[in-house]
Amino acid sequence: MRVLILGGSSEASALARALAGCSSIDAILSLAGRTIAPVSLPLPVRIGGFGGISGLVNYLRAEATDVMIDATHPFAEQMSVHARAAAAQTGIPLIRLTRPAWRAQDGDRWTEVADMRAAAEALGHIPRRVFLTVGRLQLAAFVSAPQHFYLVRTIDPVGPNHGLQTACFLEARGPFTVADEERLMREQAIEVLVTKNSGGTASVGKLEAARRLGLPVVLVRQPAGGLAAMHDIAEVIAALEAHHRPPAPRGV
Ligand SMILES: NC(=O)c1ccc[n+]([C@@H]2O[C@H](COP(=O)([O-])OP(=O)(O)OC[C@H]3O[C@@H](n4cnc5c(N)ncnc54)[C@H](OP(=O)(O)O)[C@@H]3O)[C@@H](O)[C@H]2O)c1
Incomplete structure (x- = not known):
């Protein structure tokens, strides 16, 4: 299964490390290229914008991507909007992986x-x-x-x-x-x-x-997102496995 991870967050890097060890998953991490020396990761990395929604749509089709994971930083608004639009246009499933916002505690x-x-x-x-x-x-x-x-x-x-x-x-x-x-x-x-x-x-x-x-x-505050989010890498991997699993044969 070919997976595109939209990265630039620690969650994306952690997911990339986890997926690098999955033999059934062929994942690539995409970075915007803002950080001069990004952390090195054990899977292929592509760097630079796609060229808007149409560029992302073309990329997804050219790479035969099966699933896209938006694991960009909670404040990276534009990329998330593009990911949602490109998923809608191509029908490629989109998963949002992000971290929950901080909540005030006593004394804050x-x-x-x-x-x-x-x-x-x-x-x-x-x-x-x-x-x-x-x-x-x-x-x-x-x-x-x-x-x-x-x-x-x-x-x-x-x-x-x-x-x-x-x-x-x-x-x-x-x-x-x-x-x-x-x-x-x-x-x-x-x-x-x-x-x-x-x-x-x-x-x-x-x-x-x-x-x-x-x-x-x-x-x-975090910008309001438009997609139900997963906060846990294990949850994302389970969703990928469920997507990958062939449907059970029907009984006769
Ligand atoms: N904003 C923050 O506070 C923050 C903090 C830490 C890390 N980051 C990370 O830094 C990157 C840039 O942040 P931003 O706020 O400028 O993002 P943004 O406003 O959402 O994105 C601006 C443009 O940068 C390109 N881009 C963003 N993320 C990309 C990715 N993962 N792979 C390929 N292209 C990407 C896209 O260009 P095209 O339209 O040409 O495709 C996008 O339209 C993001 O990946 C984000 O995860 C952001």
């Missing part, structure tokens, strides 16, 4: 907002020291709030044209421990954390550290 001081612009506005007029972990492609919204100091943590370098007036840049790839996150926030005298509600375990440490330190968090 969260302000949930719809997008990056609202996050920048939620910081207010009084200058604050902000820990910004929203991804390097989302910094533009904060240029309009130059009164704040930003500690910006990204996986890849931000580059010179970020437009932020007072900022310090840190390159690091998670997972991060709660203790390390707490230490970093203390050392940098952080007053507020801004992040996306990405869910999952790899980057949840900063939320727990903020809770311990009593710091407010501005959290950008």
Whole structure:
């Protein structure tokens, strides 16, 4: 069975590792190509956009794909929309694998907002020291709030044209421990954390550290998805096996 995994998330990488060991499944992982040095995985990887919905439809047909798995990051909206449209056009089954969003716990001081612009506005007029972990492609919204100091943590370098007036840049790839996150926030005298509600375990440490330190968090909500999602790799593999299994012979 030929499976296309739309990747760019830790769930996609974990699924790719799991499927690499399945002899009946011929899986390929697709990445957008945003990360300079993606984690190496034991299965074929293709890199770069498909060229919109029609490009994806052509790809699925040319590769004789049997099942497509949308395991993109919860904030990768466009690819998910394209996957749904291409699945509808081709009739190829689509599975959505994603992580559940984080939920506030006792002691959390969260302000949930719809997008990056609202996050920048939620910081207010009084200058604050902000820990910004929203991804390097989302910094533009904060240029309009130059009164704040930003500690910006990204996986890849931000580059010179970020437009932020007072900022310090840190390159690091998670997972991060709660203790390390707490230490970093203390050392940098952080007053507020801004992040996306990405869910999952790899980057949840900063939320727990903020809770311990009593710091407010501005959290950008996940975009509403259009497909029932699976949160578990075993569940996805079971769905693939069910799809692959020939129908039981009818009794006479
Ligand atoms: N947005 C985030 O916060 C975030 C965080 C961590 C990781 N990521 C990962 O980074 C990638 C890009 O994120 P984004 O927010 O820019 O995505 P997006 O807005 O959903 O996608 C923009 C375009 O990038 C291409 N693309 C996206 N994912 C692809 C994939 N897995 N394989 C091939 N092409 C892909 C598609 O180009 P064509 O139209 O040409 O096909 C898509 O239309 C995603 O794969 C996502 O999983 C995103």
